[in-house]
Amino acid sequence: MTKTLSRRAFLARSAIIGCSAAASPLLTPVTFASAPWDTRFVVIILRGGMDGLDVVQPYGDPNYAGLRKSLNGGPGSGAVDLDGFYALHPKLKPLMPLWRAGELGFVQAVSTPYRHKRSHFDGQDLLEAGTAALGDSRDGWLNRMLQNLPGVEQKTAYALGAGEMKVLQGSAPVADWSPDADLLMSPQAVRLAGLLMQDDPLFRDALDEALILSGQEPQMIMSAMEEDTGMMAGGSMQMQVPRGTGNKSYLKIAEFAAEQLRAEARVASFSLNGWDSHNRQSKTIGDALGRLSDTILALKSGVGDQIWGKTAVVAMTEFGRTVRENGTGGTDHGTGGAMLLAGGAVHGGKVHGTWPGLSEADLFERRDLMPTGDVRAAAGWIMHGLTGIDRSLIEANVFPGVDLGRNPGLLL
Numbered sequence: 001m002t003k004t005l006s007r008r009a010f011l012a013r014s015a016i017i018g019c020s021a022a023a024s025p026l027l028t029p030v031t032f033a034s035a036p037w038d039t040r041f042v043v044i045i046l047r048g049g050m051d052g053l054d055v056v057q058p059y060g061d062p063n064y065a066g067l068r069k070s071l072n073g074g075p076g077s078g079a080v081d082l083d084g085f086y087a088l089h090p091k092l093k094p095l096m097p098l099w100r101a102g103e104l105g106f107v108q109a110v111s112t113p114y115r116h117k118r119s120h121f122d123g124q125d126l127l128e129a130g131t132a133a134l135g136d137s138r139d140g141w142l143n144r145m146l147q148n149l150p151g152v153e154q155k156t157a158y159a160l161g162a163g164e165m166k167v168l169q170g171s172a173p174v175a176d177w178s179p180d181a182d183l184l185m186s187p188q189a190v191r192l193a194g195l196l197m198q199d200d201p202l203f204r205d206a207l208d209e210a211l212i213l214s215g216q217e218p219q220m221i222m223s224a225m226e227e228d229t230g231m232m233a234g235g236s237m238q239m240q241v242p243r244g245t246g247n248k249s250y251l252k253i254a255e256f257a258a259e260q261l262r263a264e265a266r267v268a269s270f271s272l273n274g275w276d277s278h279n280r281q282s283k284t285i286g287d288a289l290g291r292l293s294d295t296i297l298a299l300k301s302g303v304g305d306q307i308w309g310k311t312a313v314v315a316m317t318e319f320g321r322t323v324r325e326n327g328t329g330g331t332d333h334g335t336g337g338a339m340l341l342a343g344g345a346v347h348g349g350k351v352h353g354t355w356p357g358l359s360e361a362d363l364f365e366r367r368d369l370m371p372t373g374d375v376r377a378a379a380g381w382i383m384h385g386l387t388g389i390d391r392s393l394i395e396a397n398v399f400p401g402v403d404l405g406r407n408p409g410l411l412l
Contacts, residue, residue, distance in 0.1 A: 035146075035149060035150075035151050035152050035153070035156040035266045035267075035387075036150065036151040037149075037266060037386070037387050037388065038266075038310060039266070039310045039311070039312070039345060039386040039387065040261045040265075040266055040267075040268075040303070040307060040310060040311040040312070040343075040386075041266065041267045041268075041311075041312055041314075041382070041383065041386050041387070042257065042261070042267075042268045042269070042299065042311065042312070042313040042314070042343075043142060043167060043267075043268075043269040043314050043316070043379075044269070044270060044271065044272060044292075044295070044313065044314070044315040044316070045124070045127065045128065045165070045167065045269070045270075045271040045272075045315075045316065045317070046271070046272055046275050046288075046292070046315055046316065046317040047120070047124060047163075047271050047272070047273045047274075047275060047317070047318070048120065048273060048274060048275030048276035048277075048288075048317070048318075049120065049123070049275055049276055049277075049317055049318055049319050049320065049321055049333055049334070049337070050275040050285075050288070050317040050320070050321075050337060050338070051275075051277055051281065051285060051320060051321040051331050051334075051337070052106075052108060052109075052317075052320045052321075052336070052337040052338025052369070053068070053320070053321070053323060053338075053369060054068075054071060054073065054089060054277075054281065054285055054321075054331075055088075055089050055092070055106075055285070055289065055338055055340070056082075056086050056087075056088065056089075056106045056108055056338050056351055057073030057074060057079055057086060057087045057088070057089065058085060058086055058108070058355065058358070059073055059074030059075070059079070059085070059086070059087050060084060060085030060086070061085075061355070061357065061358045063357070063358035063359055064358055067323045067324050067325075067358060068323075068324075068325060069325060070282075070325060070329055071281060071282065071325055071329075071331075073087055073089070074087050075087055077090075078090040080092075080093055080096055082099065082351060083350075083351065085351075085355075086106075086108070086351045089285070089286075089289055090286075091285075091286045091289035091290050091293065092289055092292075092293050094293045094294075094297060095293055095296060095297070095342070098296075098300070098342060098348065099348060099349055100349065101348070101349075102346075102347070102348040102349040102412075103300075103308075103342060103343060103344055103346065103348045104340075104341070104342050104346075104348045104349070105340075105341040105342075105346055105347060105348035105349065105350050105351065105352060105410070106338050106339065106340055106341065106350075106351045106352065106353075107338065107339040107341065107351075107352045107353045107373065107375075107378050107408075107410070108338050108351050108352070108353040108355060109336045109337075109338075109353050109354060109355060109356050109369055109370065109371055109372045109373060110336065110337065110338065110339055110353060110371060110372075110373040110374065110375045110378060111319060111320065111335055111336050111337060111371035111373075111374070111375060112126050112127050112318070112319070112374070112375055112376065113126065113132045113133070113374070114126045114127075114318070114319065115335065116365075118319060118333035118334070118335070120276070120318060120333075122134055123318030123319050124166075124318045125166065126318070127167075127316065127317075127318045127375070128140050128141070128165075128166040128167035129141065129166065130144070130167075130376055130379075130398065130399045131399075131400060131401070132400070132401050132402075136400070137400070138169070138170075139169060139170035139171070140165070140166045140167035140168050140169045140170055141167060141376070141379070141398055141399060142157065142167045142168050142267060142269055143157075143167070143168050143169055143170030143171070143172045143174065144170060144172075144397055144398045145383055145387070145389065145394075145398050146170075146172035146173075146174070146267070147170060147171060147172045147397075148389060148393045148397055148398065149387055149389055152172055152173065153173060153264075154173040154174065154175050155175055155260070155263075155264045155265055156173070156174075156264070156265065156266050156267060157172070157173075157174045157175070157265065157266070157267035157268070157269070158174070158175050158176070158177055158257065158260055158265055158267070158268050158269070159174055159175075159176050159177075159269055159270070160176075160177050160178075160179070160253045160256065160257055160268060160269070160270035161178075161179075161250075161253055161270035161271050161272075163271060163273075165269050165270065165271065167269055168267075168269050177256060179249045179252035179253050179256065250272060250291050250294070250295050251294060251295070251298055253270050253295070254294075254295045254298035254299050254302065255298060255302055257270065257299060257302070258298065258299050258301075258302020258303045259302065261299075261302075261303050261307060261311070262302070262303055262304065262307055272288065272291055272292055272295065272315075273288075274287060274288040274291070275288050275317060277321065277330050277331060278326065278328065278330040278331070278332060279328040279329065279330045280328070280329050280330060281325075281329055281330040281331055282329065284330070292315065292340070296313060296342050299311075299313060299342075300342075300343075305344075308343060308344045309344035309345070310344060310345050311343040311344060311345055312341065312342075312343045312345045312346050312382050312385075312386055312411065313340075313341065313342040313343045313346075314339060314340070314341060314378075314379060314382060315339065315340040315341075315342075316339050316340075316375050316379070317337055317338075319333060319334055319335055319336075319337055320334040320335060320336045320337025320338070320368065320369050321333065321334040321337070321368075322334045322367050322368055323358055323363060323367065323368065323369055324367070334364075334367070334368035334369060335364045335365075335368035335369065335370075335371055336356070336364065336368060336369030336370055336371040336372070337369070339375060339378060341382075341410060345385075345386065345411055345412060346382075346410060346411055346412070347409055347410055347411055347412055352378075352408055352409070352410060353372060353373050353408075354372040354373065355372075356369065356370040356371075356372050357370075373408075374402060376399040376402045377399075377402055377403070377404050377405060377408075378408065378410060379399075380394040380395070380398065380399055380402060380404050381404060381407055381408060381410055381411070382410055382411060383398070384404075385410075385411040386411070391404055
């Protein structure tokens with residue numbers, strides 16, 4: 001039987017022992033799941049609108065150089081040539097061994113069905129809901145995938161990171177983890193908690209889970225009833241909260257995800273922020289790509305070669321950015337963008353998708369890259385290949401109304 005515990009319930013009960021909100025490692029969700037299939041699926045949400053034209057630079061398009069005067073890419077700018085038409089942003093150079101090994105790829109000119117308004121909030125909601133319109137579903141598409149697969153348990157999927165992961169919300173069991181705070185309790189504090197929680201098994205189990213997720217050994221706090229309670233008078237009690245991880249929390253997420261994926265977890269999802277590049281895009285996107293590169297390499301190293309060989313990592317964003325630079329060295333909210341694929345299970349060494357061109361007549365509303373593919377279809381084919389879920393279930397339940405079309409060959 002699966003136990004479900006909301007963060008609200010955990011925090012409400014934590015008031016008994018004076019835990020602050022920052023003490024709970026469940027505040028920042030990381031989603032994981034364990035299941036009968038043996039492949040691993042990692043979904044990274046790139047919040048802020050990643051500029052796919054800067055990440056996978058179409059320098060072979062004759063219009064590209066004129067549209068990107070200061071952001072002009074290609075091999076002459078330090079970017080790495082991929083195939084004679086596309087070049088990779090210099091900050092992703094550490095991933096080139098994966099490209100050469102066929103473990104890194106991209107899908108260019110894709111988007112959700114979201115059009116015209118270009119709001120981060122609405123765009124991210126639609127991306128994580130996986131529906132054709134806002135408000136069509138309260139569940140996230142990854143959770144709906146789990147709902148349609150057998151043998152899913154709480155440790156099958158983890159939601160990680162700072163902020164709500166709507167992509168994993170829903171009725172299927174999912175575990176959460178946060179790297180932003182540690183819950184450190186002395187043995188005396190744990191025994192005291194056991195005394196206070198003896199009549200509340202839900203909170204007792206929640207504390208055990210919190211101690212595990214924060215890196216401490218699980219303690220059977222019911223045994224506190226058998227311990228000497230004299231520490232109230234003469235013993236010491238210590239509870240340290242919080243211990244932040246600073247600007248490297250994304251690496252802790254990747255390390256924790258890898259640890260779970262080596263064990264029972266089959267699905268992990270988290271987000272990376274910092275992709276909104278209205279100003280000084282060269283620095284903004286460079287910093288963000290550095291974090292993304294480090295995260296992927298940490299996942300690969302953490303899971304090991306055997307697990308990496310059956311892993312697919314998908315990084316997607318709510319929308320792309322305008323094809324023209326603005327006056328502050330940046331780009332504004334756009335439409336068509338790019339997806340990143342990594343892992344030993346993906347068909348890498350290739351930029352997938354249909355290139356629409358960058359002439360004025362080819363642009364969406366004469367400003368954005370025209371989408372020629374749906375991110376939902378790409379994700380649907382990947383989950384189909386990894387889990388064996390029927391195409392009909394993907395089109396009807398996971399991404400309701402989507403037409404998967406022909407298999408684009410994103411997996412080996």
